[in-house]
Amino acid sequence: MQIHRFKEHFAGYMFILPSLIGFTAFMLYPIIYSIFLSLMDWNMYQGFGGSTFVGLDNYLEVFKNEYFMGGLINNIKLLVFAVPILLMLALTLAHLLNSQVFGKGALRTVYFLPYITTITATAIVFAALFHEELGPVNGFLRSIGIENAPRWLGSVEWSLPTISIFWVWRNLGYCILIFLAGLQAISPSYYEAAEIDGASGIQKFFRITMPLVSPITFFLAVTMAIFSFSMFAEVKVMTEGGPGTSSYTIVYHIYKEAFERYDMGYASAASIIFFIIILAITTIQWLGQKKWVNY
Amino acid sequence: MKRKALSILSSIILIAALLAGCSTNGNSGSTSQSGANGNKASNSTNNEGASGASFSGKIIIDPIGARHNNAFHEAIEVLRGMDKYKDVEISVLESTDDNIKTTPIKIAAGEQIDLIYNGNPLIQQSWADAGVIIPMDEQVKEKGLNIEETYGEYAKYAYSNEQAYGIPAGVTKWALYYNKSIFDKAGVDYPDPDVPMTWAEYRALAAKLTSGSGGDKVYGAIHLSWPMFWYGEAIMKLGGGEYFYNEEGLSNIEDPIFAHALQETYNMMYEAKSIPTYADIVTSKTEPQAFMNGKYGMFMQGTWLLNWAADKEQYPREWELGIAPMPVDEGTTPKNWGISGTFSMTPTTKNKTLALEIAVDVVRETAKLTSSEIYADQTVEQPNLFKSIADEIDDEQVTYEYLQKLFNNQETIFVSEKITGAKPTQYEELVKNEVELYFTQAQDLDKTISNIKERVDEMLQKGK
Structure with a gap:
């Protein structure tokens, strides 16, 4: 009997072994190694012999670093403004695309296209659209009488909002697709019953659609919050953190410290703190979901 | 029990992996040893x-x-x-x-x-x-x-x-390259091929060459986001990138020539509008090869530009290239920067x-x-x-003899174009952060200079 159970367990472990090896090699080991590096003044060219143990010094440095703190504030702004706007817009558009709209197949493709297009190419096109003098966006604003149109990526006030607009536009297609899957899973009988009871379109949306897609909304809220915090390519391609440090993000700061200044100890400490911040935000979201997510 | 044994086994594997990682670095150390x-x-x-x-x-x-x-x-x-x-x-x-x-x-x-x-x-x-x-x-x-x-x-x-x-x-080594066609259209004489103009003359010339608006605008000159485009005038006067530091080894940015150079560049962007704004250059990802598209009158650049001028397949043009010495702060002695x-x-x-x-x-x-x-x-x-590059370019003024005279002139005072001293990359980054704010009108000149001084001094005095 015991031999049989052992065989059964052994077979089970064998099944999960490939993914366990992958997880250990590519996730767990790098995390543990990063924790180790974060406690060292690490010389990546001399290895352990050329490095010194500094305890929590790197962590203290992170909190004193103006670029990290600036990046953190910008990341929080993105989380607070860009993520809700993205989710609201995606749900609204998904709802429209789920109803009888002309050419909805083509529209779905159009919305999804930015998500699968190279970020460098899309960012350059976006920068051209928002060009201060020659861009069609400011051209339109001027045509409707707005003389002092924003300078978008070229101004301290507008650089982060412009990147946020780009980020929302780029991720919209993905969120719409996920919302659509959720919307299509809602049984039409709920809407039919509501109609018989005389519910209006808005009532149906808020009383039926919203609660029933709340697990999807929660999933997207968590993943998009993480994505917004991990923003790097958009910043690198569009502004390189500028003007000044107005569009710096934490990941961009970590990248610069690790791969331009080769300060792996500091960059690892910043990464660990970044991980803890994301973990805290996700935990808050998990705790909060009990109040509004209906499974 | 088995679960406990498994967790111990997993821990051993992880520790072994960690140590293996350390020893890999040890190896890389020993690679250099070996x-x-x-x-x-x-x-x-x-x-x-x-x-x-x-x-x-x-x-x-x-x-x-x-x-x-x-x-x-x-x-x-x-x-x-x-x-x-x-x-x-x-x-x-x-x-x-x-x-x-x-x-x-x-x-x-x-x-x-x-x-x-x-x-x-x-x-x-x-x-x-x-x-x-x-x-x-x-x-x-x-x-x-x-x-x-x-x-x-x-x-x-x-x-x-x-x-x-x-x-x-x-x-x-740098030179002032120019588009003869833009000079001809503006009815302006070409720069003297041997005697350098002053920075003030260069700016006035850029303003004269500027014309049009919107997509048809022709700028008198183009300055990239590279920092020497604004501080070049200062280091040329002071004697090179070493003069970003004062005698105490701290920032020398309070030397009035730096403020002057910054302000004059700013004026070119926003008053004379003879060069694109800094924000325009950065956000439109303008590369140095943009000069070859024929929309800019003058461009300070290194000898590598000659390669683009010679490559008429990749950079086709219907205008002739002219070359002049770099502008100088004063006098007629040629000065140049480079590395x-x-x-x-x-x-x-x-x-x-x-x-x-x-x-x-x-x-x-x-x-x-x-x-x-x-x-x-x-x-x-x-x-x-x-x-061979002169033959390939095949423009009237760009001859072998002239290029030799311009770039190998023994009288030319040659200064280092980069910040040369302690922690230069950090210094340059701090300068870039502050100057960007000035060039995008987010802070004034005095604040820019005082912020650079304060932040760079702090960085230089700090251990890390």
């Missing part, structure tokens, strides 16, 4: 080009910025044909500009890179500080190489932290003696063959310099 040992071994068997003996082994070169010069590749062929290298496999990596970022990571991972090209002193300094490149004093002494004699005025670029880190190679790139050894260089020998030889042989880029070796003639 490099050193390998070096000694090869020394004992190969000993030295100078004594006539030959070398053996493999040399891997990452040329990064040096790859643009065809003469470098021709020089490698010359080296491959030399008797002393008949047993050496000289391998040149397929490099791109991205290698500036990727190659240091490969080196950290222990990949053999024997020689790497530092495009400018800032890169050399940051790589020297991080350990991407290693000092070569021992090998220089062993070879009996007199850096000062061999590389003359460019010898200073060999050093970082008072140690020899590189063999000076490609030299950048020299260098070839350096890395912690994964297998045979340091051989690597140094090849670095010196490749610089010398490139110097003999180079056409569009001055090379630092002063021990040989550079007979082809500007010869």
Whole structure:
């Protein structure tokens, strides 16, 4: 009997072994190694012999670093403004695309296209659209009488909002697709019953659609919050953190410290703190979901 | 119980993996050790080009910025044909500009890179500080190489932290290039080919050449986001990038010439509107090759621009190129700025003696063959310099004789264009952050200067 159970367990472990090896090699080991590096003044060219143990010094440095703190504030702004706007817009558009709209197949493709297009190419096109003098966006604003149109990526006030607009536009297609899957899973009988009871379109949306897609909304809220915090390519391609440090993000700061200044100890400490911040935000979201997510 | 045993087993695997990781780094340390040992071994068997003996082994070169010069590749062929290298496999990596970022990571991972090209002193300094490149004093002494004699005025670029880190190679020297067609349309005389104009005259000229609006706008000049486009006037007056530091080793940014240079550049953007704004240049990702599209009257740039002017397939143009000396702060003595790139050894260089020998030889042989880029070796003639490139450009003023006179004028005062001193990359980044705010009208000039002073001084005085 015991031999049989052992065989059964052994077979089970064998099944999960490939993914366990992958997880250990590519996730767990790098995390543990990063924790180790974060406690060292690490010389990546001399290895352990050329490095010194500094305890929590790197962590203290992170909190004193103006670029990290600036990046953190910008990341929080993105989380607070860009993520809700993205989710609201995606749900609204998904709802429209789920109803009888002309050419909805083509529209779905159009919305999804930015998500699968190279970020460098899309960012350059976006920068051209928002060009201060020659861009069609400011051209339109001027045509409707707005003389002092924003300078978008070229101004301290507008650089982060412009990147946020780009980020929302780029991720919209993905969120719409996920919302659509959720919307299509809602049984039409709920809407039919509501109609018989005389519910209006808005009532149906808020009383039926919203609660029933709340697990999807929660999933997207968590993943998009993480994505917004991990923003790097958009910043690198569009502004390189500028003007000044107005569009710096934490990941961009970590990248610069690790791969331009080769300060792996500091960059690892910043990464660990970044991980803890994301973990805290996700935990808050998990705790909060009990109040509004209906499974 | 089994669960406990499994968790203990997992922990052991993880600890083993962690230690293996540490030992990998130990290995990379020992790679450089074994490099050193390998070096000694090869020394004992190969000993030295100078004594006539030959070398053996493999040399891997990452040329990064040096790859643009065809003469470098021709020089490698010359080296491959030399008797002393008949047993050496000289391998040149397929490099791109991205290698500036990727190659240091490969080196950290222990990949053999024997020689790497530092495009400018800032890169050399940051790589020297991080350990991407290693000092070569021992090998220089062993070879009996007199850096000062061999590389003359460019010898200073060999050093970082008072140690020899590189063999000076490609030299950048700048000039004022201009589009004759824009001058003709504006009815303005071309700049004097021999006597430099002053910065004030340059700015006035840029304003005169500016015309049109919107998509048809022609700017009198173009300044990229590269910082020397604003601080060039200051360092030219002061004597070079060393003057970013005062006598106490702190920031010298409060010297009034820096504020003057900043303000005049700002005025060109927002008052005369004779150059695109900084924000425009950054957000539209304007590359230096933009000058070739014919919408800019003047452009200060290094000799590499000659390659684009010669390449009429990639940069077709219907206008003639003109060249003038760089603007100066005062007087008629030509002044110029530039730097020299260098070839350096890395912690994964297998045979340091051989690597140094090849670095010196490749610089010398490139110097003999180079056409569009001055090379630092002063021990040989550079007979082809500007010869074939002038023929290829085929514009009236761009002749071999003129280019020789302009770039090899012994009277020209040559200053270093980069911030030259302690923590230059951090210094440059802080300056960039603050200047961007000024150029995008987010803060005024006084605040910009005082912020740079405060932040740079703090950075310089801080240990880390």
